[in-house]
Amino acid sequence: MAQVLTSPAEHARAADRRAWLMVAGAAVVWLVAYRSIQPLANWLTYGLIGLQPGSHLGESVAFFLYDVPKILLLLSGMIFVISTVRSFFSPERTRALLTGKREGVGNLLAASLGVVTPFCSCSAVPLFIGFVEAGIPLGVTFSFLIAAPMVNEVALVMLFGLFGWQIAALYMAAGLAIAVASGMVIGRLQMERYVEDFVWQIRSGGGAVAATDPTWSQRFALAWQSTREIVGRVWLYVIIGIAVGAGIHGYVPEQAMADIMGREAWWSVPAAVLLGVPLYANAAGVMPVIQALIAKGAALGTALAFMMAVVALSLPEMIILRRVLKPRLIITFIGITAAGIVAIGYLFNLVI
Secondary structure, eight states: OOOOOHHHHHHHHHHHHHHHHHHHHHHHHHHHHHHHHHHHHHIIIIIIIITTTTTHHHHHHHHHHHHHHHHHHHHHHHOOOOOOOOOOOOHHHHHHHHHHHHHHHHHHHHHHHHHOOOOOOGGHHHHHHHHTTOOOOOHHHHHHHHHHHHHHHHHHHHHHHHHHHHHHHHHHHHHHHHEEEEEEEHHHHHHHGGBBBHHHOOOOOOOOOOOOOEEEEEEEEHHHHHHHHHHHHHHHHHHHHHHHHHHHHSSSSSHHHHHHHHHTOOHHHHHHHHTTTTTTOOOOHHHHHHHHHTTTTOOOOHHHHHHHHHHHHHHHHHHHHHTTTTTHHHHHHHHHHHHHHHHHHHHHHOOO
């Protein structure tokens, strides 16, 4: 019997169909598991372990057993989706989209692309050099550099899971506003002379060859790999953060937290930002603590200002950026971004 040969295109389509079926089946399993978390946590805490409902220890254990699987499931599911979307935005394509864009429109586009483009502190230097090399204005470049770590997928997913889509949307809008405004201010200050000289001496080696777009099966494979890598890096921070949050949830008096981080403490927002700027913490680890603080009476704006300062102005990123920026520009960048975060914190406290 003659062997039936399939073309590469037919083979790719078959692989895409199998990939879609697998993703659909995984989505059903994910949904069933997510809906089972609350009753399972209550049964483990009050049934199997036998703790008393309403007790300090019982509340802490129930909080921990509910939040750990909830956050890990949310992270896994949403990062898979976001990573699939990110497969359409390579750093080279992002740079090409921003090339030639002027102030205002360029800042907004750069900040928006920063949300969906792969970025980490270790890539800050090559991305910065690549943007400058392509002739992208300095202010537009900073809008991208601010938005990418500040409005990151871990923070968005955890805010959505802990506080709902409204708060997550406000956080994203606030982060984009800070990135756009800060980039425009830096651009108006004309601080190009505070970029290290070697950056300006780099010349483009020609346009990059456009890579072939991956198939859906390849996109899903890359998204699954990204999900495993990200969750693998942050799961311990999630558990530690939730453990701290569980202790706050069960034992810290509400009035004490309201006095320290409540709306009435006018100094709490700038103090939270000043504390967050030099502090380095993973968004996955700090978010459960934020949840517990808010539940105990901390103002939402104050708590989010602290989180934004931690994730947008982390010490490791500042150290890495020092390779391409002179100290005056780094200090200006920190000061303008921190001022924007303080303003957003006060705004959230005022309207929510």
